[in-house]
Amino acid sequence: MNNNFFEVLRPGINTTFQDQGRFNLQHFGIAPSGCMDYKSFSVANAVLSNDKTEGVLEFAYQGPLLKLIKGQTKFAITGNVHFRIINSKNKTVTGECNRTYDLEEGEQVDILATNKTVYGYFAVEGGFSVSPFCNSVSTLSRANIGPNEGKKINVKNKIFFKKNRQEKNNYTINVSSGNNNLIKVLRGPQYDYFSDSSKKDFFSKNYKISNLTDRMGMRLEGTILKNVVSTNIRSEGIIKGSVQVPADGQPIILLNDHPTIGGYPKIANVISADYDLLIQNVPGTNLSFKCIELKEAESAYKFYSDNIKKTLKTKSIIK
């Protein structure tokens, strides 16, 4: 193993290693985890010509301050993120997202904040030197699973990467961004547990994202949803994007680090195509939900997935 590494001078918020997620283990109680914003994750690896499953660092609201102690690398930051590069003479350069930069020994990357979004990504050419657990380097910090002993990145941690910079050119990818607070959903398995007026409320009123939101779930506040059948069901398997409603009537959208089984009725499920948009909405945002049918959700996914492919194809050399 080579010995190239960053030192963490400031960890940022909820900074963890993530990749596409860890699958085929939910029957053991292991949630998929993985990157929250798949599009930004994909751009990060693509712009560096990494394997598309390579692990990256994900952060929320504020990223880490990293000092390159040994080696030379090329990195990229994706999402909608303010950051700067501090060279060894303390001169700073303001960074742009979705492009690569060379970084020399002694230089620092200061990931200041995400801009009206939640998640951002930091990746290096060739990837980080972390060992997979069950075929994935995603961190499930709640269960201490994954790299860094399953923990969030902390100050003074050393972050090793696999190889020194090899690519001479720098590249950029043209990413169209857009926030969206209208989220399309399908009716959930227990949709009929809710009163007619609550069904109407869910699709017409706004629901505000609460501060109690993390990689496990997004808690919403709004008009109480009345359950007319039962506020508990037999515990059943969970998939991400499920909108469950506990007895207090305030919905919770289950995200990548969700419990593997749960016993609350689910009024709706966020469609896969809108998931990246959903999770980038910051607490305090008012969301509204639109009910669509399965066929539309499948076409929306096709469009979403084609859009990522098209985006990745805009990769070009920076002259």
Next chain:
Amino acid sequence: MFKKISNIGDCGIVCDFGDEVNRSINTEVIKLFHHIKKQSSDGNLSGVLNCTPSYNKLIINFDLNKTNTNKIFDFLKSTDFSKLNLSEDQKEWTIPICYDFEMDLENMSKVLKIDKEEIINIHLNTVFFIYMIGFVPGHPFMGDLDSKLFLNRLKTPRVKIPAGSVGMVEKFCNIYPYESPGGWNIIGKTPKKIFNNKDSTNPCLLSPGDTVKFKSISKKEFEKLNNE
């Protein structure tokens, strides 16, 4: 055979086997679970990301780039349930338990009007079936306890229950894989590590469909096994 199949979101299927929680319904769930695992690994079914059995349901989560709701529906409808078996690698476990680590036996004995020794005896003589594993990694839900021992959850859950603690609620018995909060009635503790986050090939000792019997050990034996 399931009673109903439906989609959950655009990348999931719910196979519903009926409302009851009993071993025979759960066995059907687990048979289908084994079948899907096998068909996936044999390459006959593509795109399944996760397959999660619970008491009376199987939730299949799939990759929309590789398959869709209709394809999984077709696969399920063409499955001949009469030919499904529990896989041969179903295991029978003997798990050591030290009852000296109980927290609730006294109170349970009062509520149930059964001697502590008798509660322990019934527990030791039960062959438990693992209905499902989950909520947190490695956490088994096992049944069925004798109806004489049925109890509710604690009114006030404990903030901290040590890893390895064995609890009871209604007809179920569990083992806490991690130190965590919890509301089950704690009758003892096992030194056996049921979830290992360092073991990438076999992180979880138990599987849904396995059976478990408990074996009583002394505190001394507990300490010895715990240090291994």
